[in-house]
Amino acid sequence: MKRKILWATLAGVVLAGCGLISSPPIENPFGLAGQQSQISLGPSSQATGTLTLSATFNDQQLNLPTTPTGFNYNLAISSVSFTGCPSTLPASVSVSMSVTATVSDNPASGPRSATASASNVQFTLTQSGSSYTVGSITGGTLSFSNLNTLLSILQTGGQNTLSLSGTVNTQSNPDLAGCTMTITWGGGQGILRF
Numbered sequence: 001m002k003r004k005i006l007w008a009t010l011a012g013v014v015l016a017g018c019g020l021i022s023s024p025p026i027e028n029p030f031g032l033a034g035q036q037s038q039i040s041l042g043p044s045s046q047a048t049g050t051l052t053l054s055a056t057f058n059d060q061q062l063n064l065p066t067t068p069t070g071f072n073y074n075l076a077i078s079s080v081s082f083t084g085c086p087s088t089l090p091a092s093v094s095v096s097m098s099v100t101a102t103v104s105d106n107p108a109s110g111p112r113s114a115t116a117s118a119s120n121v122q123f124t125l126t127q128s129g130s131s132y133t134v135g136s137i138t139g140g141t142l143s144f145s146n147l148n149t150l151l152s153i154l155q156t157g158g159q160n161t162l163s164l165s166g167t168v169n170t171q172s173n174p175d176l177a178g179c180t181m182t183i184t185w186g187g188g189q190g191i192l193r194f
Contacts, residue, residue, distance in 0.1 A: 028187025076186025
């Protein structure tokens with residue numbers, strides 16, 4: 001029995017050392033749930049626009065049994081709608097995005113920030129009545145490399161800000177040039193790796 005416990009403990013240490021153990025997901029770590037980005041889609045066969053968003057969130061208590069080796073944030077989108085379109089809406093829309101997220105705060109010791117990007121976020125929208133269903137998101141994981149700064153921002157220093165920016169490309173028939181695309185974000189999940 002002692003031998004099994006020893007082997008289980010040793011396996012846990014080895015896996016943690018390799019970054020193969022992750023924390024339970026941290027739901028809505030950056031306060032994005034329900035926030036919206038409005039994107040004006042420009043005239044082209046691939047209607048393209050720029051997205052921006054700023055959200056504030058409070059410090060969090062993270063139970064860290066050991067020092068993490070990484071932090072990934074998985075984007076989530078609750079819904080997408082289109083307004084002001086010059087033609088009939090398409091049954092299906094392919095969407096690709098490049099997104100940069102900057103998490104920051106401004107404690108007494110001075111401002112600090114941590115940034116991560118995803119350059120090939122893709123999903124499909126399928127028309128369902130008067131709205132669209134959001135398909136599975138691929139490439140929507142942002143990996144923060146400046147982990148110590150990010151953890152300090154998340155846990156100390158008071159109110160925090162997430163700034164999201166990027167470009168959005170849509171492909172559909174008919175195209176969506178001239179439409180305003182509204183993305184309602186989900187909270188997403190933060191995953192600490194150990």
